[in-house]
Amino acid sequence: MEVMKVLHMNKGDGETSYANNSAVQGKIITTAKPVIEEAILGILCETFPESIGIADLGCSSGPNSLLVISEIIDIIHAKCRNLGRPSPEFRVSLNDLPGNDFNSIFESLPAFFKKQKQEKGIGFGRCYISGVAGSFYDRLFPDKSLHFVHSSSSLHWLSQVPPALESNATPAALNKGKIYISKSSPQCVLDAYSLQFQNNFLIFLKSRAAEMIAGGRMVLSLMGRRSIDPTTEESCYQWELLAQALMSLVTEFVSNLNKDNFGFR
Template sequence: MDLKQVIHMKGGDGEEGYANNSLLQRKVISLTKSLRDEAITNVYRNTKSESLGIADLGCSYGANTFLVIAEAIKAVEKFCQEQKQKSPEYKVYLNDLPGNDFNNVFRSFDAFKKDLISEVKNPMGPFYFFGAPGSFYDKLFPNKSLHFVHSSYSLQFLSKVPEGVDNNKGNIYLAKTSPPNVFKAYLEQYQSDFSFFLKCRSEELVEGGSLVVTLIGRIGEDPVYKDCCAVWETMAMGLNDMVKQGTIKEESVSSFNIPIYYPCQAEVKKEIDTQGSFDINYLETSEVNFSELDNWDGSDFTSKKPESLKDAEFNMENCFRAVAEPMLMGHFGESVTKEAFNRFLKNAADHMPKDKTKVTNITMSLTRKP
């Protein structure tokens, strides 16, 4: 399985695609708006750059893709208006793996540009947009070319499946029955990936540049904390039933492990301190209950509701499907994946009730050291 091709959100504008199932991600973006506004305003104030380099890593596609960029530009424009100074130009880079639906992103650009200009109202600096396909676990941009880097709900993905986890029998992620070596392998892969991610960003950011990241994590030190592992245990349950019925072979499930790690806050802080390129301005853990999203229309901090999310009720199963299906398709193929999700839907009602299920977020705001 080529992870660079299968780790992406489910493309298209259909009912099960990411564009119609990204309300949770939008909610999390809304919760971190003030932090991002403060970070990019401080960078602009301190660097006084005439040209701001901005990158969104793991941009995906759909209603949320341009949201962070629009809010960042508006924050700088507001500051410029208050200070009665000329706006900078903006060089914006949208990054994701090559399998991302970049066609959807590019088709949305003209509408985004029109909306942004109308919302800012006053004359603003020119802005240029670029697609940047590739893994953020590699260098993506020239040294000292960026001022502000953002990533939301992407950094929990690993660069690869940890090595030596083939004995994780009956599981597709960390579980109570996982052998000790599996826990060790996942932790070490996370440490290696996150440390290298920080190193790459420190080279690409100017001195004093800002990095704001939100990822899915866990509460406390227990790596099999129920809220981060329940969804994968529920999926594994259906796959194991298919093994018992002879639909798929046991080895097929044993050789499939999700390239994701949900760290706790202490693990995140340890890697930032160990890598050493950044000062921590903010590092906190928060939670969002899935049931909260049923009555939220996605418009907390924008005047315009996203068309794809306007009339949609939050569907927990479709939200998960939009993330997980490409990975399962890459390993099991279409027919097995379809049956696996049918079983997942039946099991989720019993094992993942919406009113008791939540997601843990770890949000950090970092500044590149001199």
């Protein structure tokens, strides 16, 4: 199954939308701010571009999409003010898969620009924000066009279910009832996910290497674990719960189907 064709966070701003259920991811962005700041100041130490290319990969929709951008702009603006220099022009690209709710981001842009101008006054540099639909496991931007790349809570998504687990061959059967790596998964399941991650991450790095200028910086925040064992509770607890919930839905569905069939006969 190709993730790119089916994946999107819940759209809009309703009760179950991503916009209303992404406070934890927002906290991750805020926690990473010192790392983002160090990276950006590193760029500005080496070169002071008149126009700075920034990309957020896996931006989703809701408050977090523009939270990270405003953090980045704040850092650059504060540095420019300290140095008595004008702010550079900001070329900001918000990337996600084509099914992402880009419309709701675009709708929030006027309020975002208004706030930036109110806070920063005439010192606020020109800022162009665009949406880029496509997979970050592919080329997304022209050669050497980006100074800073950011991605948070997104790179744990693989481009596809590892092929070895999709076929009807033995490994799929061995991981029966599980949707990811779990305590009962055999080694071949762990190997299949590891290989898929390596292949994806290599393409990700090669693509960004071509798109970034020399001396550019990248900050990637993604889930990690303290143990090298991916089957500890810390690593797979949430997947176990999700698998149980899905299995119980399937069981309920099958039992309703059987009841319907019985009634029909």
